[in-house]
Amino acid sequence: DIQMTQSPSSLSASVGDRVTITCRASQSISSYLNWYQQKPGKAPKLLIYAASSLQSGVPSRFSGSGSGTDFTLTISSLQPEDFATYYCQQSYSTPTITFGQGTRLEIK
Amino acid sequence: EVQLVESGGGLVQPGGSLRLSCAASGFTVSSNYMSWVRQAPGKGLEWVSVIYSGGSTYYADSVKGRFTISRDNSKNTLYLQMNSLRAEDTAVYYCARDWYYYGSGSYDYFDYWGQGTLVTVSS
Numbered sequence: 001d002i003q004m005t006q007s008p009s010s011l012s013a014s015v016g017d018r019v020t021i022t023c024r025a026s027q028s029i030s031s032y033l034n035w036y037q038q039k040p041g042k043a044p045k046l047l048i049y050a051a052s053s054l055q056s057g058v059p060s061r062f063s064g065s066g067s068g069t070d071f072t073l074t075i076s077s078l079q080p081e082d083f084a085t086y087y088c089q090q091s092y093s094t095p096t097i098t099f100g101q102g103t104r105l106e107i108k
Numbered sequence: 109e110v111q112l113v114e115s116g117g118g119l120v121q122p123g124g125s126l127r128l129s130c131a132a133s134g135f136t137v138s139s140n141y142m143s144w145v146r147q148a149p150g151k152g153l154e155w156v157s158v159i160y161s162g163g164s165t166y167y168a169d170s171v172k173g174r175f176t177i178s179r180d181n182s183k184n185t186l187y188l189q190m191n192s193l194r195a196e197d198t199a200v201y202y203c204a205r206d207w208y209y210y211g212s213g214s215y216d217y218f219d220y221w222g223q224g225t226l227v228t229v230s231s
Contacts (some may be wrong), residue, residue: 031212032215034217034218036153036218038153041225043202043220043221043222043223044153044218049209050211050213050217053209089153090216091216091217095160095166097157102152
């Protein structure tokens, strides 16, 4: 199985900060990487697909980059509604896809 | 508007069975790939199973031989039959549409999710 490792596991930041979350795959996955946001008690929400494509309706302050084994999710200017948990997910080994363990973004 | 609504969760004893349902609206279940993803309390996301539009099914090793994914085309509903349940199956179960995007490759992602249904396995 392809293992996905996110860093950091948790992060404190302030409104207006630029934040970067990293996801590393245990083997090359090309650009088969998606990012989701999850708020407490809610279902995950797709933010980025194919490593860098912004899902329709998602604010442009979210961006994704990377290929191969190393990927990043960047929020250019944190807004109050962005405090949530973020997950990466690889679809290279479809149908047996795997998620990262999550990064909890908290208010400083 | 696309909507997914899960039901069927609850408390069940170890070794017991439960069937989850996911009623879809706004699109046709049988024309799409559909997955179940679960989340144990306070934990991350774990893919459980997928059914392809052609009917092929796949399972995570952790549930293989115990869970069965299916669909009822007339009801536009996805199911997950869970047998021989264990304490470690306790989780919120989400159904999700597995959408394919054809760019430089064939990329898939979960674009719509239900609200989830809680399954608790305990004596």
